[in-house]
Amino acid sequence: MSNSRPAGAAGDRLLSAILDKGCTVPETCEVLTGRSFTAVRLPDGAIGTAMDYSWYGPDEVARSPELSSHPTTRLLEGAWEDSGTGNLRAAAVFMALLGALSRPFYQVNRVRQDGFHMSRCSYAEQRCRPMGTETRRLLAKSLNGSRSVGVVGFGGFMEMYAEIECVDRILVCDRDLEWRSERVRATVRRLNQGYGREKITLIGNDLKRLRRECEVVQITASALCNNTMDELLEALDDRPLVVVGPSGAVLPEWWIEIGATLICTELRNPDYWWAYQFDDHLYEWFSEYDDRIYIW
Numbered sequence: 001m002s003n004s005r006p007a008g009a010a011g012d013r014l015l016s017a018i019l020d021k022g023c024t025v026p027e028t029c030e031v032l033t034g035r036s037f038t039a040v041r042l043p044d045g046a047i048g049t050a051m052d053y054s055w056y057g058p059d060e061v062a063r064s065p066e067l068s069s070h071p072t073t074r075l076l077e078g079a080w081e082d083s084g085t086g087n088l089r090a091a092a093v094f095m096a097l098l099g100a101l102s103r104p105f106y107q108v109n110r111v112r113q114d115g116f117h118m119s120r121c122s123y124a125e126q127r128c129r130p131m132g133t134e135t136r137r138l139l140a141k142s143l144n145g146s147r148s149v150g151v152v153g154f155g156g157f158m159e160m161y162a163e164i165e166c167v168d169r170i171l172v173c174d175r176d177l178e179w180r181s182e183r184v185r186a187t188v189r190r191l192n193q194g195y196g197r198e199k200i201t202l203i204g205n206d207l208k209r210l211r212r213e214c215e216v217v218q219i220t221a222s223a224l225c226n227n228t229m230d231e232l233l234e235a236l237d238d239r240p241l242v243v244v245g246p247s248g249a250v251l252p253e254w255w256i257e258i259g260a261t262l263i264c265t266e267l268r269n270p271d272y273w274w275a276y277q278f279d280d281h282l283y284e285w286f287s288e289y290d291d292r293i294y295i296w
Contacts, residue, residue: 008230034065038092047268048099050247051222052092058179102250119294142262150214175205207235221248266290
């Protein structure tokens with residue numbers, strides 16, 4: 001299997017792990033494209049989403065949602081093959097389908113059966129200031145006293161980790177800063193002014209520095225959608241990882257096996273499926289207002 005496909009070797013291993021767990025692949029599924037996130041819905045209502053990086057960049061592109069139905073096995077095979085040509089939309093379909101197939105592994109009893117712990121926090125608890133008690137507890141636990149924390153991809157837990165008492169500095173690594181540099185740097189300056197010192201530092205795409213200077217690194221699950229996950233895992237080697245993002249609602253066991261000490265993702269509410277198709281603004285509901293699921 002080629003490492004040139006967006007999900008890379010990591011995505012190939014993830015697919016094998018899910019199929020090896022004996023998940024049921026239904027005959028058909030629905031696919032919603034034309035949004036920042038691609039969504040796949042199975043007949044039982046399970047929804048998986050993944051970031052579509054073909055929409056991501058400096059140029060505004062008119063978006064038009066398209067809903068289509070497909071034989072699931074053929075879609076899975078086709079998306080896997082097409083993603084090998086560098087097709088980012090195919091990669092998003094591939095990862096969204098894996099997310100939908102992984103939904104049974106997020107049932108509370110199944111999580112416990114697999115030997116993990118699970119907690120659900122509201123968006124408000126995670127993003128309010130100060131953070132909610134449970135969110136703070138889980139983030140502090142994931143750091144295990146670490147003073148230097150790395151964040152891959154501007155955003156994520158950057159601000160939340162800055163609130164944890166033990167954290168002295170946060171290094172942010174992002175390969176796509178060029179076209180949004182002014183806005184990102186202004187945000188970091190404003191945050192650091194609030195801290196009274198330079199607590200957050202942008203370091204470009206210097207993964208070697210991130211590994212060298214940080215004790216724990218938070219990565220974005222959407223790296224599976226844009227051909228960077230293999231690079232991240234190789235560069236960060238034995239560093240403990242924290243995985244964040246809706247694209248990461250796939251087999252939890254796989255994340256733990258590759259070094260994650262904490263997973264934070266979202267499970268999509270099937271009640272929003274039709275609205276998501278027609279409402280240009282419902283992306284906000286999908287990305288901001290679903291409860292956060294923590295697994296460790």
